[in-house]
Amino acid sequence: MGFWNKENQSRSSTTAKERLKFVLVHDRTDLSLEKLDQIKNEILEVISRHIDIDPESVVIDIQHDGREQKLIADIPIKNPRRK
């Protein structure tokens, strides 16, 4: 409870948890980072054919909900043109 504790704590458990989160997601889906990158590029290619997007702002990631894995894509549309 001491107010100095937060600074002094090494908190290696936080590192362990973050590392495990990453490892488990990839173990469960059997997807490597390269594979995920490849998927991302292919999705961008298809979408870019139809709408204008900024590849830099696209986030495609695996998230887990309980023991279920989800591929989440966040793809902002650039300069929506009004006709």
Next chain:
Amino acid sequence: MTGKTITITSGKGGVGKTTVTVNLAVGLGLRGKKVVCIDGDIGLRNMDVILGLENRIVYDIVDVVEGRCRLKQAMIRDKRLPDLFLVPASQTRDKNSITPEAMIRLCEEIKSEFDYVLIDSPAGIEQGFKNAIAPADQIFVVTNPEVSAVRDADRIIGLIEAEEKGPASLIINRINSAMVNRGDMLTQNDVNELLAIDLIGLIPEDENVIISTNKGSPIAFEGKSKAGRAFLNLAARVEGDMIPFNEIEGKDNFLEKVRKLFG
């Protein structure tokens, strides 16, 4: 009587599967239940020494499966609890003689006369693991709050789901509350959140476990020790009692106690 078969497994070795199996068996035995423990680790027999029954073995599980003896002849009665039995693993015979079908037949036979069959699975994801989960009505996955054990537990939980034997329940063994409190050990909530299955047991690290193992007397006989009490709680939860998960002395728990003392 139709009992229940519970398989205790882990993925990683050395996390305390055998200790958990034996102490759960003792906990259930102390509640008056009829229990048979099966050592599923063929070639690496260990449950006999943990129970202190090593010098009573004549026949083993492979003898039963291959018809060299009757099941009753291979069942060793515990020295302390008259309704607790061990079916030992064989130390030398070929482990390939056991099949999932043989395990199912064996457990069906035991279940007709006993409340619980507890199977101690070998580490790993090989044939021995498959044999151990085949007859299971319920599966407990044992892990330690440590990266490699949690990772392997996750893999095993996935395999159990794939075999349609899930959902498994989680037992976190050897939690060191001092390390948890200074932020150097994954907490029960961390592990539970990562693995995302229901928790059924929480066992604190306790040097009395090693001392009792040295003597061949499971810690669950000492209900006043930290780990002993935790194993009795596990047995109570298996029996359906609602026991709060307060085995680990956290800072919050300590404050709660102080508050209770003064409140």
